[in-house]
Amino acid sequence: MTTTPVAGPDRQTVFDAVKRLVARESRLSIDPQAIPDDEALDGQLLRITSVGLLGMLIRLEDELSVTLPDDIFVGRVMHTVADLATVVTAATRTTGER
Amino acid sequence: MLTSTATAAATAAAGTSTLTCLTANLASYLDATEADPLGRIARSVRLAVCAASPPDSLAFSHHAYSLGHLGNGRFLHYRSTSDVPELLARLDEQIGRYGSVLVVTYAGTMAWSLAQPADAAPHFTRVTAHAGGRWHVDDAFTALLPAGPQPPYHGWVSTADLARAMTAPKPLEPQHRLRQRHVFGVAVDVPDGTYRWLEPAADDPATDIPRTPRWTVDQAAALDRLGAYFAEMHQHPDRSRFIDDVWAAAQHHLFRYAHLLEHCHLDGADRDAVAAAVTAWTGVTMSLHFAADSVARGRARPSLVTTVFGALAEAERRCQPVLSRYGYRHPVR
Numbered sequence: 353m354t355t356t357p358v359a360g361p362d363r364q365t366v367f368d369a370v371k372r373l374v375a376r377e378s379r380l381s382i383d384p385q386a387i388p389d390d391e392a393l394d395g396q397l398l399r400i401t402s403v404g405l406l407g408m409l410i411r412l413e414d415e416l417s418v419t420l421p422d423d424i425f426v427g428r429v430m431h432t433v434a435d436l437a438t439v440v441t442a443a444t445r446t447t448g449e450r
Numbered sequence: 451m452l453t454s455t456a457t458a459a460a461t462a463a464a465g466t467s468t469l470t471c472l473t474a475n476l477a478s479y480l481d482a483t484e485a486d487p488l489g490r491i492a493r494s495v496r497l498a499v500c501a502a503s504p505p506d507s508l509a510f511s512h513h514a515y516s517l518g519h520l521g522n523g524r525f526l527h528y529r530s531t532s533d534v535p536e537l538l539a540r541l542d543e544q545i546g547r548y549g550s551v552l553v554v555t556y557a558g559t560m561a562w563s564l565a566q567p568a569d570a571a572p573h574f575t576r577v578t579a580h581a582g583g584r585w586h587v588d589d590a591f592t593a594l595l596p597a598g599p600q601p602p603y604h605g606w607v608s609t610a611d612l613a614r615a616m617t618a619p620k621p622l623e624p625q626h627r628l629r630q631r632h633v634f635g636v637a638v639d640v641p642d643g644t645y646r647w648l649e650p651a652a653d654d655p656a657t658d659i660p661r662t663p664r665w666t667v668d669q670a671a672a673l674d675r676l677g678a679y680f681a682e683m684h685q686h687p688d689r690s691r692f693i694d695d696v697w698a699a700a701q702h703h704l705f706r707y708a709h710l711l712e713h714c715h716l717d718g719a720d721r722d723a724v725a726a727a728v729t730a731w732t733g734v735t736m737s738l739h740f741a742a743d744s745v746a747r748g749r750a751r752p753s754l755v756t757t758v759f760g761a762l763a764e765a766e767r768r769c770q771p772v773l774s775r776y777g778y779r780h781p782v783r
Binding site: 402409414419423426427428 | 594595596599726729730733734736737739740743744747749751753754757758761
């Protein structure tokens with residue numbers, strides 16, 4: 353299986369998707385756009401466990417048609433919404449199997 | 451890659467919360483007779499792997515010397531029966547003699563567990579008293595499970611609930627049998643019978659002490675072997691059955707580093723090396739679950755797995771001098 357890498361999704365699209373998912377995962381009934389970029393993933397507002405984060409990464413790959421980088425689990429600490437969105441923004445968009 | 455616990459400071463604060471079910475409850479069991487059971491467990495931590503039966507299975511050894519060795523010429527042995535009255539008499543006898551007894555339970559059949567009822571993963575818990583037809587359970591294990599955070603449990607259960615907790619919900623799978631057999635770090639016999647518990651006895655039950663050449667006991671080589679093994683999950687999806695064994699290795703190593711940070715004064719460079727290892731171990735299980743889920747979605751991620759294990763091996767390599775300096779490293783045999 354090979355894929356054709358092209359530019360990843362734009363920053364705003366990624367942040368919108370990330371905030372929607374963290375709000376859902378934390379069972380919040382607020383406007384996802386109201387969540388600050390620097391909000392902690394596991395803090396006063398958001399309650400994202402490692403299990404929840406894993407599920408979100410999978411959903412983000414599917415929803416944004418991206419492939420997260422092979423080093424996503426190496427040396428990273430994802431504390432905030434922006435940390436997560438930055439990783440996804442750097443992902444490579446896939447255009448399908450060849 | 452946990453969101454907020456992937457720092458050395460957080461791990462130090464976590465302490466015993468990173469122990470597995472056996473080590474958490476064994477530490478409590480040994481508290482009555484040993485001065486520093488947590489120190490002994492922390493200094494025992496290692497990772498060795500071996501090909502096992504059935505084909506394509508792996509056995510894991512997490513301890514460089516047997517945790518079942520009680521230090522006074524006595525060793526913990528599995529005992530078993532399928533007869534409830536005999537079970538209850540033996541548990542009573544052990545509680546009377548030692549103050550508690552470690553019993554084998556199963557994640558899905560414990561009334562206090564969040565796991566799915568069909569989950570046959572073996573578990574160890576401590577029974578500390580028997581009165582009025584009820585048994586007092588002290589289960590120190592805590593972890594974040596797929597179903598949610600599993601807190602420690604301290605409470606009374608009926609005889610029926612205890613017997614149910616000690617009954618596997620279905621036949622054990624290879625990874626479960628291997629885990630039971632190697633739970634002390636050395637291989638021991640696990641007798642047949644519905645109900646199992648641990649009793650001290652005079653003879654050493656070890657039937658196989660992990661050492662080269664059959665076992666990969668050098669940690670760097672073991673990590674390399676695991677990276678290659680899990681990188682091929684797209685060709686061998688059943689290998690995901692052993693992700694929980696890597697989780698156990700991660701928990702043990704995180705506990706070792708927590709113990710090191712709590713009991714030894716490390717300088718900045720040493721603390722940085724430990725923090726990097728903590729981050730690496732914290733991410734490894736999640737990366738394997740991600741890779742397994744990716745395989746299930748038709749996306750093989752072999753290089754993600756080898757990247758993670760390569761980084762972990764490098765982080766561990768940097769920590770070896772620190773571990774040696776403070777007595778947490780074992781000679782490779």
